[in-house]
Amino acid sequence: MNLTFAPPFALAAAAAAAAAPRVLVRASPRFLPLRSVAWGTAPTRRRAAIAAPAVATPSITRPPSPSLAAAACRGPPTMLSAAAGAGAKVGNSMMDVSKKGEFVRKASSFRDWVRADGSTRFAPAAGRYILYVSMACPWAHRTLITRALKGLESAIATVVVHPHMGEDGWHFVDAKGEAGDDSGRCEPEPLFGLKNVSQLYRKAKPDYDGRFTVPVLWCTQESTIVNNESSEIIQMLNSEFNEVAAKPNVELLPKDRADSILELAQSFYNNVNNGVYRCGFATTQEAYDKAFGELFGELDRLNEHLSTRRFMAGRELSLADVRLFPTLARFDAVYVQHFKCNKKQIKEYEHLHGFVRDMYQQSGVGETVDIGHIKRHYCTSHPTINKYGIIPNGPDLTDYFTAAVHRTGLTG
Numbered sequence: 480m481n482l483t484f485a486p487p488f489a490l491a492a493a494a495a496a497a498a499a500p501r502v503l504v505r506a507s508p509r510f511l512p513l514r515s516v517a518w519g520t521a522p523t524r525r526r527a528a529i530a531a532p533a534v535a536t537p538s539i540t541r542p543p544s545p546s547l548a549a550a551a552c553r554g555p556p557t558m559l560s561a562a563a564g565a566g567a568k569v570g571n572s573m574m575d576v577s578k579k580g581e582f583v584r585k586a587s588s589f590r591d592w593v594r595a596d597g598s599t600r601f602a603p604a605a606g607r608y609i610l611y612v613s614m615a616c617p618w619a620h621r622t623l624i625t626r627a628l629k630g631l632e633s634a635i636a637t638v639v640v641h642p643h644m645g646e647d648g649w650h651f652v653d654a655k656g657e658a659g660d661d662s663g664r665c666e667p668e669p670l671f672g673l674k675n676v677s678q679l680y681r682k683a684k685p686d687y688d689g690r691f692t693v694p695v696l697w698c699t700q701e702s703t704i705v706n707n708e709s710s711e712i713i714q715m716l717n718s719e720f721n722e723v724a725a726k727p728n729v730e731l732l733p734k735d736r737a738d739s740i741l742e743l744a745q746s747f748y749n750n751v752n753n754g755v756y757r758c759g760f761a762t763t764q765e766a767y768d769k770a771f772g773e774l775f776g777e778l779d780r781l782n783e784h785l786s787t788r789r790f791m792a793g794r795e796l797s798l799a800d801v802r803l804f805p806t807l808a809r810f811d812a813v814y815v816q817h818f819k820c821n822k823k824q825i826k827e828y829e830h831l832h833g834f835v836r837d838m839y840q841q842s843g844v845g846e847t848v849d850i851g852h853i854k855r856h857y858c859t860s861h862p863t864i865n866k867y868g869i870i871p872n873g874p875d876l877t878d879y880f881t882a883a884v885h886r887t888g889l890t891g
């Protein structure tokens with residue numbers, strides 16, 4: 480079975496944005512400019528236009544409270560502040576390790592919100608926002624799943640970075656493409672012709688000195704980053720873009736249960752979502768052992784939880800599922816060997832594996848899983864873990880995602 484998916488993914492800017500000035504992505508044999516949205520197989524795939532950055536509208540209301548971004552960026556200078564130039568070595572999150580050898584993830588910096596009620600300067604509109612993502616990144620994956628479930632493909636374009644994250648961080652392919660993008664999903668940076676994601680951050684904030692992470696929700700109108708925290712971006716995609724969503728009635732965070740769903744999702748963040756990284760990036764045996772124990776303790780609990788419930792919050796798919804699935808979907812393919820999470824594989828957990836298949840088989844979700852990018856990214860981007868960047872051939876994932884699943888009877 481071929482586990483790479485070319486089709487209905489990437490870029491579509493909305494017809495509704497037609498009034499805005501447009502830049503067409505450079506024509507190349509792989510990405511032909513197109514007037515209307517269309518999909519094709521990777522070699523002939525066409526890209527729709529993306530709204531060009533426009534001058535900020537002065538009448539737009541500022542958010543009542545200052546952006547958290549400003550506060551977050553006021554932290555102590557790091558080694559990154561010296562690396563201001565384009566293409567400079569930017570480091571990556573692997574370096575964020577405590578004296579005890581524990582991986583400590585930094586908080587995301589840009590925390591503004593798109594609001595449909597006009598309470599912030601970022602109003603929802605088709606074609607106004609772009610998601611910069613990596614197909615390999617589990618955090619970016621959440622945004623792709625939410626975008627697919629809400630039917631936002633035509634309203635919010637994506638730009639997919641190359642799976643290899645090197646010394647300059649994430650980078651964009653040029654018009655000729657680049658080896659390593661087996662599924663043909665990467666695209667040149669369409670707005671400014673940038674080489675690296677770090678340059679995008681510095682367009683938004685020239686003295687930015689945090690990590691240059693994906694996903695990034697970019698506003699073409701204000702030419703800035705709205706938000707780079709996946710757990711918040713998916714809330715916006717769920718509730719703030721309904722006017723331009725093809726599936727506005729899909730509700731992934733019902734108001735009456737929002738707090739409990741967010742708490743549920745938070746309950747497995749440290750030990751599972753971040754837990755696999757705490758295993759993989761640990762630099763002492765003690766730190767690894769702790770993370771490993773907590774990870775598998777939590778997976779046991781989640782397996783039990785999902786033995787009576789189809790989804791994390793019960794019968795309905797919610798943002799808690801969107802936050803769990805990307806980690807589980809990568810687990811057997813990379814975390815078991817690359818991050819040494821090898822006590823058990825997900826396929827040995829009956830209910831977790833059933834949940835993975837169920838999620839994968841939801842409309843539009845399978846197309847967001849790119850095992851080729853996932854394996855290439857992890858195995859080639861962490862030289863202290865895998866010095867020669869050899870990508871293991873296994874495991875055999877035939878039918879891993881697509882085998883029949885019988886979970887609709889779970890009513891808990």
Ligand SMILES: N[C@@H](CCC(=O)N[C@@H](CS)C(=O)NCC(=O)O)C(=O)O
Nearest residue numbers: 571572616618690692693707708709
């Ligand atoms: N808390 C962020 C984390 C995002 C994140 O760490 N993304 C990784 C990719 S998996 C990244 O871009 N890392 C770049 C780096 O390590 O510097 C979120 O949920 O959006």
